[in-house]
Amino acid sequence: MGLELFFRKPKNELEKGGRNRPRGAEMEYELTETCPACRYETPQSVLIENLYVCRCGHCYRISARQRIRYLTDRGSFKELWSDMESEDILNFPGYPDKLESMRISSREKEAVICGTARIGGSDCALFIMEPYFMMGSMGTVVGEKITRMFEYATEQKLPVLGVTVSGGARMQEGILSLMQMAKTSGAVKRHGDEGLLYITLLTDPTTGGVTASFAMEGDIILAEPGATVCFTGARIIEQTVRKKLPPNFQKAETMLKHGFIDMIVPRSEQWHVIGKLLMMHRRKGAMG
């Protein structure tokens, strides 16, 4: 599935990537990535240096491991519960195969990575969702790992950073995936009631059951520029209301305007901003 796209002849100029593609001499020898927003082709080496942000500001989708690399102090990340894998509890059609292919293609066991780390010198617990594993959809393992992360952080008196990217609840686990919304929310609430900080960083896209639970429950809610943040996807809304949607509907910038996000933070500043926020919430008498 999807492979045919690579072998298919482009139908038109747009599919080829548009005319007049900018191409410096040095790029000829290197793999490049084409920006879906401005069509500019950036060489891999430049992209890595720029944390996968195009010169137009478009944030490329990146894996959870890549995020850990630039969000945490070097060598400080310690992963927790890395062995947990989903099971096909409901005998849902095609789910075991889907899980297997996702494990192979993403090289992850599930759609969230949890652990502890230091950011700008402050200790924290963190969970980072994985877009390359079923688009970060939340099943029982994702819900369980995030719940454990909050319970662990409550016990250890640690702040939590959550980086979200998700298509929502995982249909293949039916009603049990819906229950994860309540379960995680309960753990967030208990963590917060102990006077502990929870920061969320919403990345593209954060939707559905994840928006309607722990993504929107942060004390401080940050978002990556241009990220889509919504409960219901734009296509479904368009079909329902049969109206043209306003420009930039459900973009982080619009959500900021409507009062649902505290700050939009470019990728290059996220480590700094989060480090500073953690520092400002350090508990009196506590180290790290």
Add this chain to the structure above:
Amino acid sequence: MKSAYEIVTAARSKDRQTGQNFINGIFKDFMELHGDRRFADDPAIVGGLAMLDGVAYTVIATEKGRDTKSRISRNFGTPHPEGYRKALRLMKQAEKFNRPVVCFVDTSGAYCGIGAEERGQGQAIAENLMEMMALRTPVLSILVGEGGSGGALALSVANEVWMLENAIYSVISPESCSNILWRTTERAAEAAESLKLTAADVFELGVIDRIVSERGGDAQRMFSALARDIAEWYRKMQSKSAEELTEARYARFRRFGAGPFERQGAGT
């Protein structure tokens, strides 16, 4: 035995009792309270005070409407964020005055619209989940028709969750599920089977505590049986402290999906 999709059809039937009927059929002296104190009064959610067996309850129900006109004015029982905020306001009020809360849930889901998104549908649901979990008063939710995903869950973080025999509870509608799986809505019946959304299936998974008999469609008999059961439920809850109630509620939801991993011995 009915197929899953026959139950889906029954749960959506226009002849089914709606939220307000449950309130008026079970409780006495219902007094409706309006508004979320922030933006508006959402007609898709009805809430207020009512008496049962000498006890004042806070009752909340999604309301689909009974004829074309009222269905339109009730937005077909699909709440906006202000509906969830009104419900939460009434639940907080119940907490303040130490009243039990009973919710009757029948919604295809939270409304998908421009205003709903702009006013934070996701945030409103998230806040209900978080706050209901910590509510220091007994909460009972009864799924009486459609239990449509997050929009239904936002009124169902309760100490006990009951479900009528022909109600459904699902993370996605069978039509959307079929569309995602097979790119057609025509296999919704198959999708309904796979989703395990009937009361019997959901009970089997441990997600609900009780299946409520519809008494062969005799609404009056169902209401009087429910009145008895709710009063009995409250007598059971009455003796519990606020800590016991919130602890039990947390534990109730904490167990979902934790099983298999314990067997593998993973984690700390």
